[in-house]
Amino acid sequence: MPSFHSTFTKSSSLSHIFTKTRLRHLTTTTTATMSTESSLRESLAAKLTTINHHGDVIRSLKSSKAPKSEIEEAVKALNALKLEKTEIENELKAAISGGSDGSNSFNGMSRDTFRQAVVNTLERRLFYVPSFKIYRGVAGLYDYGPPGCAIKSNVLSFWRQHFVLEENMLEVDCPCVTPEVVLKASGHVDKFTDLMVKDEKTGTCYRADHLLKDHCKDKLEKDLAISSEMAAELKHVLAVLDDLSAEQLGAKIKEYGIVAPDTKNPLSDPYPFNLMFATSIGPSGMSPGYMRPETAQGIFVNFKDLYYYNGNKLPFAAAQIGQAFRNEISPRQGLLRVREFTLAEIEHFVDPDDKSHPKYSEVSNLEFLMFPRDEQMSGEAAKRLCLGDAVSEGTVNNQTLAYFIGRVYLFLTHLGIDEKRLRFRQHLPNEMAHYAADCWDAEIESSYGWIECVGIADRSAYDLRAHTEKSGVALVAQEKFSEPKEVEKLVITPNKKELGLAFKGDQKLVIESLEAMNEKEAMEMKATLESKGEIEFEVCKLQKMVTIKKNMLSISKETKREHQRTFTPSVIEPSFGIGRIIYCLYEHSFYMRPDKSGDEQLNVFRFPPLVAPIKCTVFPLVQNEEYEEVANRISRSLTAAGISNKKDITGTSIGKRYARTDELGVPFAITVDSKTSVTIRERDSKDQIRVNVDEVATVVKDVSEGRTTWADILQIYPAHTSASADE
Known part of the structure; x- marks a missing residue:
């Protein structure tokens, strides 16, 4: 599943720069774990060479009819070498899977064995089962049984208590079927995609990054004889997988000889596939629509009425719980990647010039695992940080964003998520949408690895501006001054004639992007145009850079006397994948203990009373x-x-x-x-x-x-x- 609000594709050149930078950091930074694994792989390779040599010696002894005692002695030595090889393999497997920490997290079992024990128990006790089971089911669709429904209801009830009631949020319930124009404005129609490949003979579809990821992980975990250099390369590919363009993904798939898993047929080049379920509204089929891929757009389009309902005051938050739909290419991992799922989303609207929060002090002293981008780029691990320190040092962009990070931490740990296997990972620059000020994911470790379960983003004013432009309805707020003020305002005046000659059919999109610049961007552009006469400018809706010349627009500031300030609010958005949280809760709560006789292991879920079914x-x-x-x-x-x-x-x-x-x-x-x-x-x-x-x-x-x-x-x-x- 893509992140809860997909960070739409950005300039391929920008992505390439960050990919190279990240690879460089990963290449030059070697952690203790990687060093141990590399050393073990070298030892294993040397041991295999020695074993092959001893095998040749034994065959030579037999062909020359050497004394039986001499052959037996050689065979004994060979068997000892094989035992040593097995010990190295076991050490290497432990290093790959995370060593003793990993086994302790999974009840002393391997990840796969632990996961199978959990899933078998969940399905047998009817927490959830594949949908339409008697018809062989449909991938990515699941039914919750009685205990699963009860847990989901309890989780959502606590979510409402913890967020909606305690923060005085305005809850809404919007339709799942969404007109195309709404999702066109938000960018989903054009850019809500994953890269897909097809079996060239059968037409079966696969998600390209999943195939590459599976290949790299299988080679690392199962082919223990690969060189340390190859292992390092595969780890690098896994680290930058999300950064790879379609061309880079395709090149790696060809380089590694990856074929269709089921048929071993060759695969097509990767190409984008839109994840939304298309439908039509009304019997004529003339009004296109989609099943919503998220619940947030229903809140954004209702902003004007919600603002009025709140007494025309900021800040305020709106919340929604509901179903969302994504037509996953090849869903897997059970409840973690499904085609219909429950989201609980909050849109906290705030003045972009004041992102302080009155209750920030209630969470500022919390300490938990955080994974800032600097640590990720340098190859370091997540570390415990005080949330207040992260804000004061500029690691977290603002108080309101930090407040919700702290509240999310409290919510998840009260549910029963193990705080030692919960971290908040900051998005890297190439992961973030161009409009976002800062983004963090609450990631929970499960037998599948670290899973994004909550996204917490400062989305600036992008969404309200996008719907204002498309609908023509101003989604803005006002701040009334006690006395009139002399206000300096930015004025951007495009020269439509020159822009039309230069960009023809793309003129409108270029103008929209120019007019959407904030003051800092605009004044930097003005200075560059005056000194150099032209500047490279990214038009996000075109997904490319264009050259803007001095005669194409004027940028200035004008002083006006105003009685109020009109502005587009910024939005801080925590977005919760309820199914993912519940699955991770299942794993964190599951353990086994012996019965009275000690002959049998009994399954136990240690759910807190708060969520117990x-x-x-x-x-x-x-x-x-x-x-x-x-x-x-x-x-x-x-x-x-x-x-x-x-x-x-x-x-x-x-x-x-x-x-x-x-x-x-x-x-x-x-x-x-x-x-x-x-x-x-x-x-x-x-x-x-x-x-x-x-x-x-x-x-x-x-x-x-x-x-x-x-x-x-x-x-x-x-x-x-x-x-x-x-x-």
Whole structure:
């Protein structure tokens, strides 16, 4: 899936410059990990050469009918060399997969084994399944089952609480079907693309960068005998993969001999494919539209009414939760790359001249993993930074952007995301759209690697300006002055005759780009035109540089007396991929522990009560009418308190019932073993307490809603010891 707001294609020359710069940094900077891997590859290559030589010696001894003892001694030496080779291979595999840190993150298993255990559990317990399964399914489409729906609902409920309610945001709900003109203005119709290749014989389509990525990773992980130089080159390709143009991607695919995975047929050259689902509005088919690829445009086109609703005051934020659609070329990675998904997006509108935030101090002391662009360019790792320091040093562009980065961190960690496997990565210059002031991604580590789950961008005033130009409706804000002010205003006056002669059909786009310049850009252009007579200027909508000459426009400043200032607001945009967050939460919450006998590993999801699909289960210790009535009474009291619960009155052993609920991530299990009091078991510690029947709902509600902790509860209620609690 492309980033939540695709950074549209920029000048190929600019991309090439950044690609070369990034390659140069990566080539000259060698980390300890890369050094270790290189050394192991060299040792393995030397060991293979020695083994081949010993094999030749043994064959020579046999052909010359050497004494049996001499041959046996040579074979023994060869076997010892092979053992040494295996040890080096194992060390190399560990270095490639991240060593002990990686294994600890995945319950002591390899990434693939861990992922398969998680996915098998999720599908078996109906968290989610492939859509249209009885018809063999459709790639990139999934159905959420009962526990999956409950978790998604809880995540979205907390999102509303954490952002919409606490920040007094204006929530909207806009249609999924969007007229073409809206997405034409935003740039999606022309530039919302990925590069695709086709099997030249069957016509099967593949995403070009995925094929190259898979090839490089497979060679690094499976072909342990490749040279350290080749390994370094493949790592470089992976590092700059997002920067490669269609021509560069095609060249690498040919150089490495990459063919269609299924048929081994040759592939076409890469070409752009628009990811939006096209449709038409109305029976005539004359009004083209698309299924929206994001929810943000619905907020932007409603800005004027939302601004009025907010009392014509800035700053304010609008939010929307809804479905988005992207026609992925070759979807994979389960819930991480799908064709229909849920986005939760915020557009915080702010005065471009004042991006301070009144609540910034509430997050400025937070410390967490951050990955600024300088560290990325120099080959260093992410590091813990204080958010306030990152702003004061200019690493993060402004307070409002930093405030939302901090709020996103708190949101994700409260959900249950492991803070050690959460980082905020700053976009490199070549990743950012031309209009963006700064962009950061909240990335979560999973068995698939680091996954972008939230994008937090300062998009400047681009979106509102684009829709103003296309619709003719001014999407602006006003600041009224207490007294009239003498205001110096920038005036850009294009010479349409000269521009028309020079650019013909592209004249309008060139003029739009010139008029969209901010004051700094315009005055720099003025100075260059006066000194040199011409300047190279990037027209983003044409995706190319053009030459602007002195006679093509005039740039000046005029002083006017004004009673108010009219301006286009900037927007800070946090955009959440809910499905991606939920999948990473599944992995971060999953672990295995032995049963009482130690013969079997039991699956457990350690969901916090906040997001757990069911807060508690209720079951009688034995099948007994009186106990079952008590269980029903407790269940009713829990439901009345708003606590989701599930009764289990099967005759299965208590240990197996605990295991079933642990596998669903249920935090508390209530066992009815008398008519007056019951036990409450906590999932991860397996500690049990005894509570009066009438107090059960209050205890579970207080812990589930965070008003108290389980540790506090243990101090209040008597502990209960039961052998069955360990099953």
